[in-house]
Amino acid sequence: MIRLLQIEFIKLWNNRASKVLIIAYFTLLTFISLIAAIKFDLGPLKFHFAEMGIFDFPYIWHFNTYIAAFFKLFLAVVIVSMMANEYSNKTIKQNLIDGLSKWEFIYSKFLTVLVFSAISTLFIFVVSLILGLLYSSYNELGIIFSDLEFILAYFIKLVAFFSLCLFLGILVKRSAFALGFLILWSIVEQIIFGVLGWKITSWETATTIKSLFPLESMANLIDQPFSRLSVVQNIGDQLETDLKFDYAVHSYEILIALAWTAIFIYGSYALLKKRDL
Amino acid sequence: MQNILSVRNLTKKFGHLTAVKDLSFEIEKGNVYGILGPNGSGKSTTLGIVLNVVNKTTGEFSWFDGNTSTHNALKKVGAIIERPNFYPYMTAIQNLKLVCKIKEVSEIKIEEKLELVGLLERKNSAFRTYSLGMKQRLAIASALLNDPEILILDEPTNGLDPQGIHQIREIIKKIASQGTTILLASHLLDEVEKVCSHVVILRKGEKLYSGRVDSMNATHGFFELKTTQKEALVAYLKNHTSFAEIKEDKSLVTAFLKEEMSAEVLNRSLFEKGIFLSHLVKRKESLEEQFLSLTNNQSN
Incomplete structure (x- = not known):
């Protein structure tokens, strides 16, 4: 396992573009803390994010993992190209000839995905913890360490998403096209949902089916956190609309995302096994 | 092994x-x-x-x-x-x-x-x-x-x-x-x-x-011969049981062997017949010639 990770590390770290993107990604993750510094001061309208309660425990776990998940696109580029480049440089062929088995090849990529996800999760945990300790109105241990399922959900979300990237990289073999395909797929999911709800079934059934789609299942892991904010809730109350919704991380959501991860990794292996290089 | x-x-x-x-x-x-x-x-x-x-x-x-x-x-x-x-x-x-x-x-x-x-x-x-x-x-x-x-x-x-x-x-x-x-x-x-x-x-x-490689072709090689007494040479070779085929090309005579024979033996017997050579080479077919003959044979 260590050997496989070392192999991937040599491949990635010596590639300048990958190195820059990886560093940029982790720098951006750290920059989430800068949200704390955002202050609007428009005369009567004063706005300071840190004072709106977004850094309150345990809400911060939800908010930060939701925001941080957007940056995953940087790593997606790295992961898609680390797979697709093996095809365009034909190094995949040489790797196999040199004695890497096809499973080891896929497994080394998957291990890299796990490591990236784990480091990201650790990063976001530490950054959130520090921000929370600085700004949170509550600091009892019990509250600090509640709602940690968002951290778990974040990890699974990244693993599932990066596994999809791996799969697309090996399916399409070209990084630019694979990324295009990823965007296309996100639109297709919405179109299928639209058509289902509009013509075929009720909107409720369509929403249930939609939650089984790969990208949607990853998105569902961490729902948007904004309507949980007390400020927003207050506005809702004033407008007499109910903004309460189910934001919790459910175990079936985790299961769906894990199932897709397994499908993508096995699919990548099956593709590699079937193809002549 | x-x-x-x-x-x-x-x-x-x-x-x-x-x-x-x-x-x-x-x-x-x-x-x-x-x-x-x-x-x-x-x-x-x-x-x-x-x-x-x-x-x-x-x-x-x-x-x-x-x-x-x-x-x-x-x-x-x-x-x-x-x-x-x-x-x-x-x-x-x-x-x-x-x-x-x-x-x-x-x-x-x-x-x-x-x-x-x-x-x-x-x-x-x-x-x-x-x-x-x-x-x-x-x-x-x-x-x-x-x-x-x-x-x-x-x-x-x-x-x-x-x-x-x-x-x-x-x-x-x-x-x-x-x-x-x-x-x-x-x-x-x-x-x-x-x-x-x-x-x-x-x-x-x-x-x-x-x-x-060397047993690829069952033939025993061939001689390339040159002499001023070409007719006598060709006649001798044609009567000899060791040779399969005789080819003439301008002054060069090529004689393909049916069985093993050294250049020395041929030279001595020609000398005894009063035929003097100006050129004597014994060769095996090159891999290229063998390869071409092999691939051609099979395509017919």
């Missing part, structure tokens, strides 16, 4: 096209093998199959008497297929370190092998800055990192300039002289003739011949 690779009834189909047809051969330790065949005869496909990058349709192959899995066996093999494939952004050293990790061998041999192929001075340049000849030499260094049981080379001199071809051949000869088993696929006959002891000849995916 230890068996390195055995291929039994291997067949590969690409849709309707049969690239390799019921192919069987054995590779034994210590010999230098050539796989010969025109372009598209299935050489690279065969190598691709035994090297785990092409899936076979039917048939079997086994490395080292079938005691290990293919990918573990490949760690004891050094192979270069067609073009050298390395990570373009990495230096020679970095690329070779990666190969060491894959093959699970130590990195101490990197400098030694770079020295062998004459790339030590450029060891820290990125692979993409190399000329084709240098890339091919790096590929050879990479294939040798594990001191392989067998070195497999597929068209190693393809696309190189004469100097590059010469360098690669020198390296191959050096390696062969150290007793490494080599399997060399090529359509360049003189290349194979110069280094190989055994050949497998393929045409359209079918095996035409496999065995020693």
